[in-house]
Amino acid sequence: MARQVADIVIVGGGVIGCATAFFLRELGFTGRVVVFEKDSSYRFASTARSAASIRQQFTTPVSTQMSQFSWAFLAGLKERFGEEGEIALVRSAYLLLADAARVETLRGCHATFRQLGSDIAWLDPEDLARRFPWLNVEDLAGATLGLAGEGWFDAYMLLRLLRVQAKRRGVEFIDEEVTGLELAPGRIEGVRLASGAAWSCGSVVNAAGPFAGRVAAMAGCELPVWPRKRTMFVIRAPLPNKGLPFVFDSSGIAIRPEGDGFICSALPDEDRDPDPGEDFEPDHYLFEEKVWPALAHRIPALESLRLMSAWAGHYEMNLFDHNGVIGPHPEVTNFLFANGFSGHGVMHSPATGRGVAELLLHGRYVSLDLSPLGYERIAAERPIREALVY
Numbered sequence: 001m002a003r004q005v006a007d008i009v010i011v012g013g014g015v016i017g018c019a020t021a022f023f024l025r026e027l028g029f030t031g032r033v034v035v036f037e038k039d040s041s042y043r044f045a046s047t048a049r050s051a052a053s054i055r056q057q058f059t060t061p062v063s064t065q066m067s068q069f070s071w072a073f074l075a076g077l078k079e080r081f082g083e084e085g086e087i088a089l090v091r092s093a094y095l096l097l098a099d100a101a102r103v104e105t106l107r108g109c110h111a112t113f114r115q116l117g118s119d120i121a122w123l124d125p126e127d128l129a130r131r132f133p134w135l136n137v138e139d140l141a142g143a144t145l146g147l148a149g150e151g152w153f154d155a156y157m158l159l160r161l162l163r164v165q166a167k168r169r170g171v172e173f174i175d176e177e178v179t180g181l182e183l184a185p186g187r188i189e190g191v192r193l194a195s196g197a198a199w200s201c202g203s204v205v206n207a208a209g210p211f212a213g214r215v216a217a218m219a220g221c222e223l224p225v226w227p228r229k230r231t232m233f234v235i236r237a238p239l240p241n242k243g244l245p246f247v248f249d250s251s252g253i254a255i256r257p258e259g260d261g262f263i264c265s266a267l268p269d270e271d272r273d274p275d276p277g278e279d280f281e282p283d284h285y286l287f288e289e290k291v292w293p294a295l296a297h298r299i300p301a302l303e304s305l306r307l308m309s310a311w312a313g314h315y316e317m318n319l320f321d322h323n324g325v326i327g328p329h330p331e332v333t334n335f336l337f338a339n340g341f342s343g344h345g346v347m348h349s350p351a352t353g354r355g356v357a358e359l360l361l362h363g364r365y366v367s368l369d370l371s372p373l374g375y376e377r378i379a380a381e382r383p384i385r386e387a388l389v390y
């Protein structure tokens with residue numbers, strides 16, 4: 001059989017791969033775009049297991065700009081696509097709490113938010129107590145609260161929407177695993193598939209989520225992006241959840257409304273955060289050791305909470321600096337990364353998809369300069385210093 005040819009191959013059809021495919025068509029690319037997805041049930045994809053929240057509270061200009069664009073895109077989906085554009089978007093806020101040890105850092109972050117144009121309020125403990133009477137503020141020294149552009153949505157609905165729209169505009173989605181990349185000097189010539197087939201291609205986008213490091217290695221490229229397990233707990237509690245923000249406590253736990261109850265999480269300690277391999281079992285010890293005690297302290301009404309269920313998913317963790325890696329590999333120049341978002345890939349998927357599509361179409365960023373997230377910083381050992389990583 002003759003070998004098939006694609007202009008652009010996207011490895012991975014999660015929210016990042018779908019957003020890239022969507023924006024390629026949106027920006028007018030008419031060539032052949034093929035997305036290879038090894039599991040189109042998306043059972044284990046990060047996107048399907050995400051808490052899918054979006055914040056404006058970043059301290060780096062590039063992340064703030066990505067949030068601004070992505071929020072405008074998400075908030076406009078219903079107007080643009082009617083009922084199909086429904087992604088269950090909840091307009092709410094992130095509430096970041098600081099104790100005395102962290103308050104000066106958070107104050108500095110707040111000044112940066114304002115400089116970057118984000119609409120974020122500073123709250124003293126008295127303001128907090130007035131505004132959120134269910135909160136124990138006795139050991140708090142301040143907080144920031146988003147006033148616009150923050151909330152959460154359904155990541156799977158966003159994925160489906162982008163996938164359907166891309167498909168309608170002629171992007172091909174093929175249920176196949178990419179198992180190898182065929183190299184020529186300085187470029188990738190083709191991809192090999194689990195079925196034994198091989199395709200020739202003009203460019204390849206690595207959108208393989210937690211598997212990105214593995215796909216990069218197929219081209220002999222080192223990419224420090226590997227899976228890390230994160231557990232979300234679903235609870236019920238005698239506290240009305242309507243209108244409550246996404247609370248990030250100074251202890252490191254996070255909680256937000258979901259359905260009739262709440263979802264909450266805690267970061268594992270670094271020495272208990274190995275590569276999980278195929279392990280998707282929730283880490284229940286986190287609830288006992290971290291989540292429950294911190295919640296009962298911070299929100300006394302949650303002392304009598306009921307744990308309903310839990311799920312775990314894999315972050316696509318950039319072990320270098322916990323920020324996205326976007327753009328071409330400096331030596332394998334038709335191989336583009338869209339990886340390593342480490343917990344903020346869903347919120348930044350529209351900006352990432354558009355940026356990667358611009359690179360593929362024009363060879364440069366046209367609307368938003370994402371070059372600070374380029375791969376070069378890894379080789380040069382210049383990490384991005386984002387103060388707020390969750």
Ligand SMILES: Cc1cc2nc3c(=O)[nH]c(=O)nc-3n(C[C@H](O)[C@H](O)[C@H](O)COP(=O)(O)OP(=O)(O)OC[C@H]3O[C@@H](n4cnc5c(N)ncnc54)[C@H](O)[C@@H]3O)c2cc1C
Nearest residue numbers: 012014015016038046047050051053178209313345346347
């Ligand atoms: C518990 C949890 C909570 C989160 N909360 C948030 C949040 O609040 N806000 C936020 O913005 N982000 C959050 N994230 C992170 C976010 O979900 C990810 O950044 C995002 O989903 C990454 O999308 P992706 O398309 O790169 O990866 P994925 O969704 O994992 O998609 C990658 C796809 O590539 C496919 N694939 C991999 N290798 C191959 C191959 N060789 N061949 C073919 N297909 C392949 C996989 O099957 C998969 O479907 C959270 C993640 C988790 C796990």
